[in-house]
Structure formats: C-alpha cells, structure tokens
Amino acid sequence: MDPRLRLRDQRKHQFQQIVHHPYFGFVLLGGLMLFVQLIQSLGVAIPVSIMRAFGLTMIYIVIGLGFAILLGYAGLASLGTAGFVGIGTYALGYLTNARGFSVGMVVFYSVLGAIILGVVVGFISLRIEGMYLAIITLGLSEILNEIFKNAVTITNGTNGLLMPQLVFFGTYYTVSNETVFAAIAVVLVLMMFFTFNIIKSPTGRAMLAMKNSESAAQAMGVSVLKYRLLAFIIATVFALVGGILYMSYIRYTIPTTWSLAFSLNLLAAVIVGGSRSIWGIVLGSFMIFGLDLAVFQRIIVTPDRNAAIAAFIERFPEHQEALRTFFVNLQQSLPVITYILNGLLIILVVMFYPGGLYQLVLTIKTKLVTAWKNAVRKWKVRRYGQEV
Amino acid sequence: MGRKFDVLKRRILMAPIRWLESKIQFETDYLPLKMEESRERVARTVETLRLRANRKLASSERNAGIASEAVLGMVQTAKLKVEKAYYWKRLAILKQRSDAYRKNRSLAELDETFAPRLHELETQRLSAIEQATIRLIPQESDPSAIEACDHLGRRVRSRLERNETMLWEEHDRHVVFWRQRFETRIALWKRLLAKLQSEASKLQGQTSPLETKIEPDAVLKLDQLSMHFGGLKAVDQLSFSVKRGEIFGLIGPNGAGKTTVFNCITRFYKATAGGLYYRGKDGDVVDLATKKVHDVIRLGIVRTFQNVEMVWELPILENLLVAAHTQYRTGFFGQLLATPKLKREEKLLRKKAMDVLEDLGLEVYANFYPLGLPYGILKKVELARTLMANPDLIILDEPAAGLNDTETEQLKEVIRKIRDEYQATIFLVEHDMGLVMDVCDTVCAISFGKRLAIGKPAEIQTNKAVREAYLGGE
Numbered sequence A: 001m002d003p004r005l006r007l008r009d010q011r012k013h014q015f016q017q018i019v020h021h022p023y024f025g026f027v028l029l030g031g032l033m034l035f036v037q038l039i040q041s042l043g044v045a046i047p048v049s050i051m052r053a054f055g056l057t058m059i060y061i062v063i064g065l066g067f068a069i070l071l072g073y074a075g076l077a078s079l080g081t082a083g084f085v086g087i088g089t090y091a092l093g094y095l096t097n098a099r100g101f102s103v104g105m106v107v108f109y110s111v112l113g114a115i116i117l118g119v120v121v122g123f124i125s126l127r128i129e130g131m132y133l134a135i136i137t138l139g140l141s142e143i144l145n146e147i148f149k150n151a152v153t154i155t156n157g158t159n160g161l162l163m164p165q166l167v168f169f170g171t172y173y174t175v176s177n178e179t180v181f182a183a184i185a186v187v188l189v190l191m192m193f194f195t196f197n198i199i200k201s202p203t204g205r206a207m208l209a210m211k212n213s214e215s216a217a218q219a220m221g222v223s224v225l226k227y228r229l230l231a232f233i234i235a236t237v238f239a240l241v242g243g244i245l246y247m248s249y250i251r252y253t254i255p256t257t258w259s260l261a262f263s264l265n266l267l268a269a270v271i272v273g274g275s276r277s278i279w280g281i282v283l284g285s286f287m288i289f290g291l292d293l294a295v296f297q298r299i300i301v302t303p304d305r306n307a308a309i310a311a312f313i314e315r316f317p318e319h320q321e322a323l324r325t326f327f328v329n330l331q332q333s334l335p336v337i338t339y340i341l342n343g344l345l346i347i348l349v350v351m352f353y354p355g356g357l358y359q360l361v362l363t364i365k366t367k368l369v370t371a372w373k374n375a376v377r378k379w380k381v382r383r384y385g386q387e388v
Numbered sequence B: 001m002g003r004k005f006d007v008l009k010r011r012i013l014m015a016p017i018r019w020l021e022s023k024i025q026f027e028t029d030y031l032p033l034k035m036e037e038s039r040e041r042v043a044r045t046v047e048t049l050r051l052r053a054n055r056k057l058a059s060s061e062r063n064a065g066i067a068s069e070a071v072l073g074m075v076q077t078a079k080l081k082v083e084k085a086y087y088w089k090r091l092a093i094l095k096q097r098s099d100a101y102r103k104n105r106s107l108a109e110l111d112e113t114f115a116p117r118l119h120e121l122e123t124q125r126l127s128a129i130e131q132a133t134i135r136l137i138p139q140e141s142d143p144s145a146i147e148a149c150d151h152l153g154r155r156v157r158s159r160l161e162r163n164e165t166m167l168w169e170e171h172d173r174h175v176v177f178w179r180q181r182f183e184t185r186i187a188l189w190k191r192l193l194a195k196l197q198s199e200a201s202k203l204q205g206q207t208s209p210l211e212t213k214i215e216p217d218a219v220l221k222l223d224q225l226s227m228h229f230g231g232l233k234a235v236d237q238l239s240f241s242v243k244r245g246e247i248f249g250l251i252g253p254n255g256a257g258k259t260t261v262f263n264c265i266t267r268f269y270k271a272t273a274g275g276l277y278y279r280g281k282d283g284d285v286v287d288l289a290t291k292k293v294h295d296v297i298r299l300g301i302v303r304t305f306q307n308v309e310m311v312w313e314l315p316i317l318e319n320l321l322v323a324a325h326t327q328y329r330t331g332f333f334g335q336l337l338a339t340p341k342l343k344r345e346e347k348l349l350r351k352k353a354m355d356v357l358e359d360l361g362l363e364v365y366a367n368f369y370p371l372g373l374p375y376g377i378l379k380k381v382e383l384a385r386t387l388m389a390n391p392d393l394i395i396l397d398e399p400a401a402g403l404n405d406t407e408t409e410q411l412k413e414v415i416r417k418i419r420d421e422y423q424a425t426i427f428l429v430e431h432d433m434g435l436v437m438d439v440c441d442t443v444c445a446i447s448f449g450k451r452l453a454i455g456k457p458a459e460i461q462t463n464k465a466v467r468e469a470y471l472g473g474e
Helices: A003-019 A022-041 A048-073 A081-097 A103-127 A130-150 A177-200 A202-212 A214-219 A224-250 A260-273 A278-294 A307-314 A317-352 A357-384 B002-064 B069-102 B107-136 B143-203 B209-213 B258-265 B293-299 B316-323 B332-336 B340-359 B375-388 B405-421 B433-439 B457-462 B464-471
Strands: A166-168 A171-173 B218-229 B232-243 B247-251 B273-279 B285-287 B301-303 B393-397 B425-429 B442-447 B450-455
Touching: A003 B002, A003 B069, A022 A048, A022 A177, A022 A278, A048 A081, A048 A177, A048 A202, A048 A224, A048 A260, A048 A278, A081 A103, A081 A130, A081 A224, A081 A260, A103 A130, A103 A166, A103 A224, A130 A260, A177 A202, A177 A224, A177 A278, A177 B332, A202 A214, A202 A224, A202 B316, A202 B332, A214 A224, A214 B293, A260 A278, A260 A317, A260 A357, A278 A317, A278 A357, A307 A317, A357 B069, B002 B069, B002 B143, B002 B209, B002 B340, B069 B107, B209 B273, B209 B285, B218 B258, B218 B425, B232 B258, B232 B273, B232 B425, B232 B442, B232 B450, B247 B258, B247 B405, B247 B433, B258 B301, B258 B393, B258 B425, B293 B301, B301 B375, B316 B340, B316 B375, B332 B340, B340 B375, B375 B393, B375 B405, B405 B425, B405 B433, B433 B457, B442 B457, B442 B464, B450 B457, B450 B464, B457 B464
Parallel strands: B247 B425, B247 B442, B301 B393, B393 B425
Antiparallel strands: A166 A171, B218 B232, B218 B273, B273 B285, B442 B450
C-alpha cells in the first residue's frame, strides 16, 4: 500500500466533497461578485453601469428566490411582488430619514410587517386560486402603488423618496456603493442557502405535495392553511429584504418602478429560468434584468459616438444620410428591442422548455459530456484498436 | 359535569404523552447514529495520520534499505505507472500491425517490421521498470542510515500513537458524556411519562361519554351516518363497526356511496348527520367530527385514493417521506438552517422508507419519478406510503383497480402481510369480488347509501338482497 497514493486519493475525495457540495456554487457566485467589486475598488476599470447591473440583478435574484418558492413549490401565482418590494424601499427610506431608525431595526420591523402581509395574502389565497389569486394580488399591489403616490408625507409622492444616508445605532453614515454591493453579495449567498434548505426540507416537500395534489397532501397530514401562509410569508420576507437592499444601493425610490411591469418581469425571470431550481432563477434574472442592464443599454450605435459605425457609414457615401438616420433610430429603439427579445424568449422557453432555461443548460451539458466521451472512445479505438 | 372535565383533562394530558413518546423514540434512534458518525470521523482522521507518518518514514526507510510496506507500495506504484504507459504503446504497435495485415501484407513481411519493434519496446519496458525501482530500493544499506531511520521511526511512531490515543480518548469521552446525558434525560422523561400515563389511565375508561358509542373491541364505528348532496342521499343512515385487527370490506354497486363513506371518515366531507367514532392505539375514543382533514393521520388513520394521488415532481422515496411529514421533530427554523439534527432525522426516516419499500419489493424504484411508472407499481407505492405513516387503520380505496390477475394475487398477500406485520386494521372498498371474498374477515354490502347486509364473506355471497342489488330484482 502506497501512502502517497492513498493520501492523494483522500485529498481528491475531500476536494470533490467540497466541490459537489450544493453550497459551493452559491459561495462561488458570491465570491465572484465580491472579487469583481474588489478589483474594481483596486483600480481595474470596470464601468459603473456594469457594476450597477450586477448589483441590481443580485437584488432581483433575492426577490426571485422568494417568488420561486411561492410559484414553483407552493404553486401559488402572485402578481403583487412589486408592491411588497416597494414597501421595503419606503420602509427603509422613511424610517431612516424621518425617524432615524437603525438599519437592523428597520429589517426587524420589515420582517414583522412581511409576516403580517403574508398572513393577510395567505388567507385570501385559501379561498381563491390560480388566475384569480394573481388578479387579487395584482389589485393589492396597485393599491399599494396608489398609497406610495398619495401618502406624500411618508413617500414624498410621485417625486420619489431620496435616502442619502444610512443609520447604524443612531448615527448617520454615508455608506459607499462598493460596501453596499459587497453586502448585497453576502445577503444573496445567505438567501440562496436558506432557499436551498427550505426546498430540500420537509417544508419544501410538503409545499410540493400541496401543489401536486391537495387531497393527497391533506391525507398525509400537510395543513394547507399553514403551508400557504408560510409560502406567502417567505415570498414577502424575501421581497422586503430585496426592497431594503435596493433602497440602500440606489438610494432613491419612486412609485412608477413598483408597477405591474416589475411583477411581470419577475414572473418572466422565474418562468424563463425555471421555477424549481435556484440556478434557474439566477439564469432567468440575468436574462431578463441583467442582460438588459449590462448589455443592451450599453450598445452604442450612434455614428458620432461609435467610430466603427461612423466608418461603416463612410463606405456608402450615396446613402450616408439614410444610414445615419437608421442608426440614430436604432439607438433610440434599443430599450424596446429588449422587451421584444424578452417576449420572444418567454414564448420560446414556454413552448419548448417548460422546465426553464436551466433545463436547457442541463441538456446541453449532458450532450457535451456524452459527445466528449464518444470522441475520446473513437480516438482510442482508432489508435489502439480497442476501447477502455 | 365532572365527567366532561375528566375527558378534557385526559385530552390535555395525552398531548405531552405523545410528544414525550415520540421524543424518547427519536432520541433512542438518534444516539447510536451520532456515536457512529463520531467514530467514523475519528477513524478517518486516524487513517490520515497513519498515512502521513508512513509517508514521512518512507524516504528514510528507502535510504536504509528496509523493505517496509510503504516502500514496497511505492515500488508497486512506480511499476504500475510504467506498465500502464507501455501497455498503451504496445497496443498502438499491435494496431498498426493489424492495419498492415488488412492491407494484404504477408505475415512474414509483418514479422520483419513489427517483431523488432515489439522486442525493442519490451526491453525498454524492462529497463524502465528497473530504473524506477532502483531509484526506490538501493542495493546496499548504510548503518548510519539504518540508525537515522530507527531514530526517526521511533519518534514518528510515538507521536502517532500519542495522537491516536488522544483522539480515541476524546471520542470515548464524548460517547460517555452523550450516553450519560442521554440516560439522565431519558430517565427523567420516562419518569415524567410514567407519571402522566398513570394520571391519564386513571381518567381512561368509563369517564368518557363517547365510550358508550363504540364497542370495546372496535376501531371505527359509523353511527347512523348520513351524507346528503342537495337532494341526493349518497350515504343514508349507515352504521357498522370495524373490529381491531380485522380486514373489513365494503362492497356495493357503482354509485353506492362507498367512496363517500371513506371521504366522510377522513374528513374530506363533513357528514350531514350521524356520528363517526374512532378508538386510537391508546384506547381513547375520538369523535372524528371534531378533527380536521390533516389531523386524521395523527390519529393513525391513513388512506389511499381511488385514482393514485402522487407528488409527481418528487421521486418515490421522497413521496414516502411526505407521508412521514408529521414525524419530523425539527421546526421551521431548524429546517431553514439545515441543522445536524434535521440531517440525522432525515437519515433515520430515509432508512425507514427504504425498509418499507424493501418490504413491498419496490426498492429498485426508490429514485424513480412516479411519472411513467406502471399503474400497479404506483398502487403499491401508495400502500407503502400508508405504511410510512405508522398506521393504525389503513383505508384502501379500490386497491385492485387496474391490476391484472397476478398482481391481484400478490396484493392479497401484501394486504395480509401488512395486517400481520404492522398490526394495522384494514378497511377496504373493492369491486373485485375474488379479492374481497378471499381476504376479508367481515364484509358489508351497501346500496344507494343503505346497508344491505353485514357478515362473513360466505354469508354475503348467499344473501338475497345483495344478489338483487348486483344482478337486479325478479
């Protein structure tokens, strides 16, 4: 027995245990984000808009995780997420600015409020299901939106609420964007841990049982009341935490952000990514929010700001004016193109990959692995005349 | 007044008794698991330490020319490495040879070109092995090297021994501590349990006003049960009782209200009138009308469905774990943080689920998703699911529907086995008369919600009213 060999095997085994641990990917994602922030702080020129896109996408992932538990596990459709996120932002903005509450206290009160809200919506969901529940929650969200617009003393109305500073233990601090970004990454990893634990626990199974067959779930001792309330509470807590993160990062909130469009985008992100896997949510959120923020909003096709396009126009002197107008128009319509692309994506995914893009990724991965193995086998047969 | 108060008191006492019983059971299962985990951890660490010590010693042993296990192992590894490389080289040459043969070269010509190459490769291989091993085992040994090796060996071994004993002692200390803590706690809980139980048993028996509603040897009693849907009387003043430990069959033509009776018992329907009484394992009588749908399983009443109701998005094993939902003792926050307690609990319940699956011969399907599995298998999985829930009364809604003859024969065996091994009473609805007549101890025939006859299977077969209901009157 060779001790070196055995030790190497042991080390390999330990390494594999760490790498195959489900938390590893989450920590890797968080670590990557922290690393990006670190090198940006050290002077590597990463554009601010890209950082902002990453930060916002992370916040949307947090909100999406809660929503995925609600939709993918408990099987309850909700369009009220925007309102709850809005509450989170206004709670932080108002309580710190006007009342001087510490951030910890705001989080505590928000979670308390989220539980109350979740219970209210959960009780509504006991009597109403499916599409009707979505409409009810949509109505709730619109009510909240109207409150944001009209409760001027708290929310500053349609002008939006500004929150220049955060409060920690009674003292006002100006926290840099970099710090908040790091905090978001940490919270994201924590939320991913929690989500993973919930969906792998008896609670997750009970919710799935409730979604698949309510009568079987009840016969097995799952209280529908309890788990519907729990699902709504979890989703609302995640949304409020997302709202608090958003407010600390952007420092500004305005009612129009928390409209139906946001809820629909979130729904799209969860559906496109795959509502039953954490990585699906990450992928979907990046597709719907991140791609728009980090890529489409940064494409510049105006001739006077993009040398390559200016040179391209130079090559066709007779159509110069027409091309110029075309590119200027294209620049103006880029945000609309995002919507069109998102719509197309949703249609394609729902038609061909009901399990979401994550399922597609898995399929591609297995296909690549099989192709690689086949290629190796073929090469070996050609060279050595036998497999193995 | 006093009687009512006693019943209430007993009901209040029963909750902590059940809690304590499950706690004691869980802790008793949990302790060996914890010890085993700790032992494995220590064993792993000790093995690593030993390997490290051997590795450390190996180089000096090699210098001293001692053929220890570690050195021989290293030689073996070096040899194998060389052998592996030359195996592939030889294969490549042989492949070239066979390709040449296919191009109609003569054998003599082939030997001319390839025999020297193979020979050369063989000599290369031998020399490579020699070189690899020579590097590891020197031919002559130096007394000073032996001295140094001895010295190092003594030091390393003594340190290893010290560390090992330290680790094992620590483990033993932990085990003793856990066992002591466990024993003191268990003693306390058992004392408390005995106290509560004696207190509760004093209150048991005639005190309950429900006691008069149900026979002493019966598990379930339907007393003038009626279920009306608007004007339709699905169940009409039906009464019978199911005895403990028997297999009770409920038969009747289509639309006789059999499934409605089941739904009333499991509280999916609220009965219009009449009483439903159930005597639990502890001998207490429960009025089922006061229970919620999801509480029924806690009493020990578990049911299957006419059309299989599975959690399609979970594998079979986890479907069984859904049935063990009420047996988890970790709360929501424990689940949120995935505490070691939850993991061990999960391990125990998974083992239990595997045992149940093996009992029914389903262990191959443990990791299959139910979607796409044959109907007969799914029916069996539903049975397994009821067994997972520590059943007292199993209610089977048409267990043989959609099964072929062999499967039905197997099902008879399974039903008897469940009754005998799990000490459960079985109450079933079935259209397959062969199964009902073979398996059941008592059969009750109903038609349009009304009882036609009740008795032994043979009596029912000869009953005139039953025949008329099935085959039509004169």
